[in-house]
Structures are given as structure tokens and as C-alpha cells.
Amino acid sequence: MEWSEICEDQHLRDLPYKIEQNEWGNIVMSPAGNKHGLYQARLIRLIAKMKKDGDIISECSVQTRKGTKVADVAWTSDAFIKKHGYETPYTQCPELVIEIKSSSNTYKELEEKSDFYFAKGASEVWVCDESGNIKFYTKGSETDNSELIPGFAKNIG
Numbered sequence: 001m002e003w004s005e006i007c008e009d010q011h012l013r014d015l016p017y018k019i020e021q022n023e024w025g026n027i028v029m030s031p032a033g034n035k036h037g038l039y040q041a042r043l044i045r046l047i048a049k050m051k052k053d054g055d056i057i058s059e060c061s062v063q064t065r066k067g068t069k070v071a072d073v074a075w076t077s078d079a080f081i082k083k084h085g086y087e088t089p090y091t092q093c094p095e096l097v098i099e100i101k102s103s104s105n106t107y108k109e110l111e112e113k114s115d116f117y118f119a120k121g122a123s124e125v126w127v128c129d130e131s132g133n134i135k136f137y138t139k140g141s142e143t144d145n146s147e148l149i150p151g152f153a154k155n156i157g
Contacts, residue, residue: 004088023066036072036102039128042156043073043098050149054078060097061089064116071097071117072128075148093120096148100128115140124148132157 060074068089076094097117114125125137146152
């Protein structure tokens with residue numbers, strides 16, 4: 001099944017799960033709790049206050065070598081949007097993608113997804129844990145702060 005078919009399928013439209021696709025085209029679903037949604041909204045608000053250019057996308061789909069992965073939040077530059085528009089899924093990764101950990105995923109899974117995002121061109125990947133703590137990564141290595149959004153909070157809980 002192609003990602004566009006998943007997006008258009010009436011039966012999948014109102015599921016209370018985050019949907020992704022693995023390397024064999026199978027649908028993978030992860031339940032997301034209200035705290036997950038709260039952190040997603042907070043991240044979007046905080047980025048919007050600090051970054052006046054580009055666009056912020058929630059549930060941003062990226063085609064990787066292991067299927068379509070969906071970042072909880074992404075920030076794209078104006079140049080990225082000019083080049084890629086809002087194709088679904090993106091064939092290249094926006095500059096910043098953020099994953100919010102929930103009880104349904106492991107740090108190993110998030111690390112693997114981060115590697116996929118970096119392989120597709122992400123400049124930074126942030127991981128927000130279940131207490132709202134944020135870890136910043138550039139090119140796969142943890143850093144103290146974001147280079148794209150200097151001064152971003154290390155905790156949003």
C-alpha cells in the first residue's frame with residue numbers, strides 16, 4: 001500500500017493512533033496519549049514564537065529507506081518549502097524534526113528514526129521525553145543546544 005492510499009483510506013482516517021509505514025509497506029500504529037498531544041502543541045507554540053520564518057508541520061511524513069515515518073513536529077525553512085512544497089510524504093527531510101516519546105515506543109526506536117531522518121537530510125532531530133525534557137541532536141550526535149533555534153528550552157513540561 002502506498003502512503004497516499006493510506007492517507008486517503010476512509011477506514012483509517014479517524015483512528016486514534018499515529019500511523020506510519022514500515023519497509024514492507026505495512027501499517028504500523030502507535031497510540032498517543034493526551035500528554036503527547038500537549039507536548040506537540042507546546043513545541044509548535046514555542047517554535048512559532050522563536051522562529052518567524054519557515055513553516056511548522058505537525059505529523060510530518062518522510063519517506064525513508066524503511067518506509068514512511070511521521071515526525072510529531074517539523075520545522076521547514078522557506079527554501080525547503082519552495083523546493084519541496086507540501087509533497088506527501090516528503091522525499092527529503094525538513095531541517096528540524098521532533099519526536100515525542102510515549103509509552104508505546106522505545107529510545108532504540110527513536111534513535112533508529114533519527115538515523116533515518118539524518119540520512120534524508122535533517123539538520124537537527126530533537127527527542128522530547130515523557131517528562132518534557134528535550135535532547136538535541138545534530139548529525140547523530142547529542143549537543144547542548146539547538147543551532148537552528150538557539151536558546152530553545154530544554155524542558156517544556
